[in-house]
Structures are given as C-alpha cells and as structure tokens.
Amino acid sequence: MSTETQTSNPGTRTGGLLISGANLALGDGEATVQALDNVTLSVSPGEMVAVVGPSGAGKSSLLAVAGALTTPDSGTVKVNGVDLGTLSKAERAKFRLKEIGFVFQSGNLIPALNAAEQLKLMLKLAGSRDGFDPLELLAAVGMDHKAKSRPDQLSGGERQRVGIARSLVNRPSLLLVDEPTAALDRARSQDVVALLARETHERGVATVMVTHDHDVLHHCDRVVEMVDGRLVG
Amino acid sequence: MFLALRELRFARARFGLMGGVVALIAVLMVLLSGLSSGLVNDGVSGLKSMPATAFAFNEGTKTDNAFSRSVVDEGQADTWAEQPGVEDAALMGTAMMNGTTGNGTQVDLALFGIEPDSFLAPEIGEGRGIEAPDEIVVSSTAADAGLAIGDVVTLERIDVELTVVGYTDGQATFGHVDLAYLPLDTWQYVASGQSSPGTPTQAAVSSVDFDTASTVALKAADGADIDFAAGDSAAGTVTSTLAESFDASPGYSAETMTLEMIQVFLYAICALVVGAFFTVWTIQRRHELAVLRAVGASTGYLLRDGLLQAAIILVVSTVVGILAGLGMGAGLSGTAMPFALEAAPIATATVLTIVLGLVGAALAIVRISRVDPLVALGGQR
Numbered sequence: 001m002s003t004e005t006q007t008s009n010p011g012t013r014t015g016g017l018l019i020s021g022a023n024l025a026l027g028d029g030e031a032t033v034q035a036l037d038n039v040t041l042s043v044s045p046g047e048m049v050a051v052v053g054p055s056g057a058g059k060s061s062l063l064a065v066a067g068a069l070t071t072p073d074s075g076t077v078k079v080n081g082v083d084l085g086t087l088s089k090a091e092r093a094k095f096r097l098k099e100i101g102f103v104f105q106s107g108n109l110i111p112a113l114n115a116a117e118q119l120k121l122m123l124k125l126a127g128s129r130d131g132f133d134p135l136e137l138l139a140a141v142g143m144d145h146k147a148k149s150r151p152d153q154l155s156g157g158e159r160q161r162v163g164i165a166r167s168l169v170n171r172p173s174l175l176l177v178d179e180p181t182a183a184l185d186r187a188r189s190q191d192v193v194a195l196l197a198r199e200t201h202e203r204g205v206a207t208v209m210v211t212h213d214h215d216v217l218h219h220c221d222r223v224v225e226m227v228d229g230r231l232v233g
Numbered sequence: 234m235f236l237a238l239r240e241l242r243f244a245r246a247r248f249g250l251m252g253g254v255v256a257l258i259a260v261l262m263v264l265l266s267g268l269s270s271g272l273v274n275d276g277v278s279g280l281k282s283m284p285a286t287a288f289a290f291n292e293g294t295k296t297d298n299a300f301s302r303s304v305v306d307e308g309q310a311d312t313w314a315e316q317p318g319v320e321d322a323a324l325m326g327t328a329m330m331n332g333t334t335g336n337g338t339q340v341d342l343a344l345f346g347i348e349p350d351s352f353l354a355p356e357i358g359e360g361r362g363i364e365a366p367d368e369i370v371v372s373s374t375a376a377d378a379g380l381a382i383g384d385v386v387t388l389e390r391i392d393v394e395l396t397v398v399g400y401t402d403g404q405a406t407f408g409h410v411d412l413a414y415l416p417l418d419t420w421q422y423v424a425s426g427q428s429s430p431g432t433p434t435q436a437a438v439s440s441v442d443f444d445t446a447s448t449v450a451l452k453a454a455d456g457a458d459i460d461f462a463a464g465d466s467a468a469g470t471v472t473s474t475l476a477e478s479f480d481a482s483p484g485y486s487a488e489t490m491t492l493e494m495i496q497v498f499l500y501a502i503c504a505l506v507v508g509a510f511f512t513v514w515t516i517q518r519r520h521e522l523a524v525l526r527a528v529g530a531s532t533g534y535l536l537r538d539g540l541l542q543a544a545i546i547l548v549v550s551t552v553v554g555i556l557a558g559l560g561m562g563a564g565l566s567g568t569a570m571p572f573a574l575e576a577a578p579i580a581t582a583t584v585l586t587i588v589l590g591l592v593g594a595a596l597a598i599v600r601i602s603r604v605d606p607l608v609a610l611g612g613q614r
Contacts, residue, residue: 060610069527069606090531097529104609108524110236112243117235124235125530150243167528178610 015045015080016206017066017174022075024061024229035061036072037229043206045173048197050217051210053226059210060178062226066208067100067176068092080173097126101167101175101205103196106183107159109151115162116147119169126170134169141165141195157188164195168203175200177209181216193219237542244514248542251510252550255590258503259554260561262496262582263574267562269492270578271571272409276488277479279343279372279407284352285450287459288478289313289322289470296473299481300327300407303447305470310449312468318457319464323351324446326420329410329483332386332395338379340386342371343407346420352452355414360399366419367432370399375411386413392430393423408483409571417446496582500589508593511543515600522601523608532602539601543594547587555583 024036035058043049051059064070065077068084077084080099087095096102109118119134138144141161151159160180167175177196181189193209193216200207209220217223225232241248274281290296290303305324313322326346333339347353349363358373360382371380375397380386384397395415405412415423418438422428425443449470453459461472473481480486515522525535559579565572 063610064607067527067610069610093526093529093531095529096527100529102524102528102609104524104527108520108609110521110525112236112240117239121235122528125525125528125534 015173015204016047017041017043017208018076018078019062019066020076020078022065022072022077024058024065024070024072026061034229036065036075039065039075039229039231041066041208041224041231043174043208045206046201046204047222048200048207048209048220050220050223051208051226052212052214052217052223057226058229059226061229063176063178063208063210066174067102068096097122098128098170099173101170101172103160103163103167103175103177103180105179106156107151107163109159109162109166111151114148114150115143115154115165118162118166122166122169128170131170132168134165137165137169138162140199155188156183157192160184160188160192161195164192164199168199168205171203172205175205175207177207177211179211179213180209181211181213186215189213189216190219234538234541237538237545241542241545247510247514248546251506252546252553254506255503255547255550255586256554256557258499258506259551259583259586260558261499262586263555263558263562263579264565265492265496265499266578266582267558267565267572267574268570269489269496270573270575272488272492273479273485274404274573275406275409275571276485277407277482278403279345279405279412280475280478280482282355282401282403282405283450283475284452285475286453287451287461287472287474288325288481289449289451289465289468289472290447290481292465292469292471294471296471296481297486298483299473299478300447301329301483304445305447305449306445309468309470310446313449313451313464313470316459316464316467318453318459319451320454320457321352321452323348323353323450323452324417325353325448325450326417326424326446327407327448328420328424329408330413330423331389333389334379334384334386336379340375340378340380341410342375342386342413343410344369344420344423345407345412345414346417346424346446347414348417353450355405355412356402357399358402360397362399363414363416364398366416366422366435366438367395368398369395369413369415370401371397371413372405372411373400373402374404374406375413376400378411380411388423391423391426391428393428394430394432395419396432408485421446500585503586504589504593506593507543507547507590508597511539511594511597512600515539515597519604520608522604523606526604526606527609535601536598539598540591540595543591543598544587547590547594551583551586551590555579 019041022036022039026033026035065072116134123131143161197219290299291305294303310322310324328344330342386395421443422438422441425441427441562574
C-alpha cells in the first residue's frame with residue numbers, strides 16, 4: 001500500500017474534485033478487500049469523467065469517498081478546494097447538501113413528492129436562497145410539463161431527468177452519478193447521459209459518472225477504468 | 234414539516250388505518266373512563282358527599298369491607314372528639330337492607346344511621362329532614378327505583394315500617410344501593426335484632442340496649458390536621474381518610490382495579506400499535522431515508538420530521554376518537570348503566586394516549602439514525 005501522491009501538482013487547483021492517494025479497505029480479517037488502492041483522480045469544473053470497470057472494482061467506493069459518505073483510510077479528498085478530511089460528520093452532511101449533487105440509479109426520488117417538490121425539498125434542506133428556481137431547472141431538463149407528477153406517474157427516463165435536476169438545484173461544484181442508465185432502454189440512456197454532459201459543461205460542474213454502459217461513453221470528456229481498486233487508463 | 238405532511242397525504246390509506254385503530258382506542262378510553270366514573274359514583278357518592286374528613290373503624294377491622302364489619306361504641310367517639318384538630322366526631326351506623334313499599338315495589342337501601350342534629354345530617358334537596366324515629370331521607374336517585382315522599386318502606390324479615398320524608402340533594406349511593414338516612418337510635422333498634430314489627434316509637438327505640446355503631450365519622454377543624462396515629466391509639470380505632478374509606482365500601486377496589494387494568498392495557502396497546510406502525514413505515518422507507526441522508530439531510534431533521542408525523546396522526550385520531558366516544562357516552566348517560574363523563578379523567582386519557590403513542594413512535598423512529606447513507610449507492614461499494 002502506497003500513500004504517495006501521484007498527481008503532479010495538486011495544490012494549485014481549487015475547483016472540481018481532487019482525490020490524492022486514497023486507500024480504503026472494506027471488511028475485516030480474512031475478508032478484507034482493498035476497495036481503493038492508492039487512487040488519484042482529478043476532475044476539473046465543467047469536465048465529465050466516466051468510471052468504468054467490472055463489478056466490485058471499487059467504483060461505488062470511489063463515489064462514496066468523493067461524496068463525503070466514506071472517509072478513506074489514507075489520502076486526501078478535496079472538493080471545490082475543501083479538504084473533506086477536516087470536516088466533522090455534521091459538516092460533511094451540510095457540505096454534501098450544498099456542494100455535491102448525487103444522481104442515483106433509477107432516480108431514487110422520494111415517492112411522496114411531485115417533481116417540483118423533489119427539488120424544493122433539497123432547497124429547504126440546504127436552507128439557502130441561492131439555489132435554482134425548481135421550475136426553471138425542470139424546464140432545463142425538459143420536465144416542466146411533469147412538475148406536478150409524482151415518481152410513480154413518471155417513466156424511468158423521466159425519473160432520471162428529475163433526479164438530475166434535483167442533484168443540480170443547490171448549484172453543486174461536484175456531481176456524482178451512479179449507474180444512471182441501469183434501468184433505462186438504449187434511447188433513453190443516450191438522452192439522459194447527453195443531458196448530464198450538457199449540464200456539466202453549461203454549469204461548470206465537475207462530474208464523475210460510474211457506469212457499466214459502454215454505449216454512453218462518447219458523451220464523456222474522459223474515461224478511466226477501475227480494476228481491483230486501482231485506476232488504470 | 235414539508236416532507237412529513239406530504240408523506241401523510243401520500244400514504245393516507247396506511248396512516249388512516251393506524252389512525253383508525255388509535256381513534257377506536259380513544260373511544261374505548263372515553264367509554265371506560267365514563268364507566269369507571271359512573272361506577273365510582275354509584276359505589277361511593279354517598280360517602281363523597283359527606284362532610285366528614287375521615288372515618289375511624291374499630292381496631293383490627295379488615296379494611297376491604299370495614300363499613301359493614303366494624304363495631305364502635307360511644308366511648309370511642311367521645312375519645313376522638315377530644316383529639317386535637319377534631320372539630321366533631323359522630324357515630325354512624327351502616328347496614329344494607331331490603332324493603333318493600335306499600336304498592337309492593339322492592340327497594341334495596343343502604344341504611345345510614347346518624348344523629349339528626351350532628352354534622353352528618355344530609356343536605357335536603359326535597360321534602361324535609363328526619364325528625365321522628367320512623368322517618369328516613371333517601372337518595373334522590375331512589376325516586377327512579379319507585380320511592381316517593383310519603384311512601385312507607387317495610388324492611389324485610391323484621392317488618393319495621395319507615396316513612397320517606399325527603400330526598401337528599403344530588404346522588405347519594407353506597408355500594409350501588411341508594412342511601413336511606415335514619416336516626417341512629419332507629420338504626421340501633423333495627424341492627425340489634427330486638428325490633429318489633431310496625432312503626433318504631435321513640436319509647437321502643439330508646440328501650441333497646443344496643444349502643445354501638447359502625448364507625449366514627451370525624452370532622453377536622455378548619456385548616457387543622459388530625460394526628461390519626463395518636464387518635465387511633467387513644468380510641469382503639471383504625472382511621473381512613475374520606476378518600477381511603479372508598480376502599481372500605483363494598484366492591485369498590487375490585488371494580489376500580491379491573492377498569493384500571495383494562496386502561497393500562499389500552500395504553501400499552503396504543504404505544505405498541507403506533508410503535509409497530511412506525512417500525513414498518515421506517516423500514517419501508519429505508520432506501521428513501523438512505524437517499525435523503527446521502528444527499529445531506531441531517532439525522533435531526535429526519536427524526537423531527539418522523540416525530541411530527543406521529544404527533545399529527547396521534548393528535549388528530551385521538552381527538553376524533555374522544556369526540557366520538559363523548560357522543561356515544563352522552564347517549565349512555567341517561568340509561569341504567571352507571572356512566573358519568575368527567576372532564577379530568579378524559580383529559581388524562583387523551584394526554585396519555587398521545588404521549589404513550591409518541592413514545593412508541595419515537596422508539597421506532599430512532600431507527601432512522603441507523604440507516605446507512607451508503608445504501609443509496611448501488612449496493613456494492
């Protein structure tokens with residue numbers, strides 16, 4: 001296990017995501033798995049990076065570490081210039097609300113809320129007034145006509161669009177996307193990832209997308225592969 | 234609040250079912266409370282309405298039925314009257330009797346023998362107080378049983394004849410039987426077993442050699458405390474305060490304990506139902522909660538939201554249940570069922586139902602703090 005920093009000059013960049021020499025072991029005893037093995041990754045604002053690799057390669061661990069959900073055993077994670085290791089648990093939650101947007105598999109919307117309310121809840125949770133207007137953002141993802149629809153009244157692609165709008169509503173600097181096309185057919189997958197790429201570029205967000213779907217990689221600025229906890233390529 | 238209200242609306246069928254159970258529990262609470270108050274009134278309203286502070290029974294009397302077991306004499310009453318803080322002490326005799334009126338109506342009466350000029354003399358609602366040895370004043374509720382002023386009641390077996398001259402002010406029953414106040418001398422005449430059939434005369438009741446009664450009723454001087462232990466050892470008695478003496482009346486503790494036990498079970502059921510519902514509800518929402526925690530919702534926010542949900546559904550369904558119970562209770566109040574709606578016990582039941590429901594919900598909702606936000610990401614990490 002090495003903790004050497006492999007990036008050339010990590011200190012000069014402020015925006016986006018910067019993971020330096022992150023290690024993370026999961027499980028204990030005989031069953032220990034090195035989920036992240038000296039992972040270094042930097043994503044600039046406005047850049048969309050796809051992370052591919054077989055199941056169990058550590059892609060979700062990468063998202064968890066980048067998203068301040070898990071603290072790596074060693075190494076540093078900086079989002080928009082803030083070292084996540086210096087934050088308490090409560091501060092990390094608040095940081096996630098304001099600085100990190102999550103797009104989950106199949107949207108993972110709240111069943112009780114309509115599309116506009118999904119976004120409003122994020123604004124209320126963050127308690128800030130400088131988020132986007134929910135209806136404008138829904139219009140940007142082509143969902144303003146379904147603003148009053150609840151998740152059970154939306155198709156898979158529509159749910160994912162609302163999920164993308166939800167992840168952006170608090171103007172995050174980092175967008176973490178977990179298998180956005182897992183539940184979608186081919187045409188809808190293209191639509192959703194194209195939308196993600198457009199929003200990434202237009203809004204200057206650093207985006208990391210974990211995916212199995214090789215058909216959508218052409219929308220991304222860069223593709224990295226994970227194997228056994230290491231980043232290759 | 235934002236999420237709690239929308240989830241209530243979204244899952245209204247599920248919340249409605251749980252609220253319905255809580256409302257039914259609240260209905261039962263009101264009915265039980267009414268029955269409980271009604272039975273207490275029926276059992277001890279005769280004692281409640283007495284101006285006595287405490288009752289002294291003969292030493293060694295078993296307390297559960299002391300009013301009928303105890304035998305005290307004038308000496309004990311005199312000793313008590315001299316105790317500091319005691320304004321007055323008077324002998325009182327109690328006995329349960331069956332009688333028949335002139336037109337054949339059978340009545341059950343609790344005979345309370347008192348000195349007509351003592352502090353125990355009842356407040357008269359209608360008619361007049363007792364003046365002669367053959368006169369009785371009965372509880373106003375005895376009118377329902379067919380006792381009218383002027384009726385002559387013939388006591389069974391001994392055939393002593395007594396005339397109703399007045400009603401007490403308000404309900405006065407003892408052991409679910411209407412009271413009949415009569416002069417202590419007449420009570421002793423009846424209780425002695427030496428009575429003759431017919432109307433008792435002053436000469437007849439005075440000639441009976443029977444000077445004991447059941448209990449010494451004590452009245453404390455204004456603001457004074459009676460030293461019960463000192464008085465008991467001087468007079469050879471054991472004293473119960475007015476409220477404690479309820480236990481000494483027939484069936485009282487058995488009835489109230491039964492009802493209290495049912496109420497305790499209802500509270501436990503309420504807490505369990507609400508707790509079970511919110512356990513299932515929280516588990517159903519586990520993935521959603523993981524997403525909310527992943528995007529940064531604080532545990533405190535989610536816990537507050539869950540508790541608020543529980544509070545809203547509990548308050549609404551309890552109030553609906555209480556109102557329904559009051560409506561049903563109002564219909565029961567006029568019937569033969571001993572039923573009385575009293576504000577204090579119903580308010581207590583309302584508050585306890587809500588509070589215990591919240592406790593149940595809180596125990597279930599704490600689960601939220603154990604939901605791992607990583608669940609929101611894929612599955613493997």
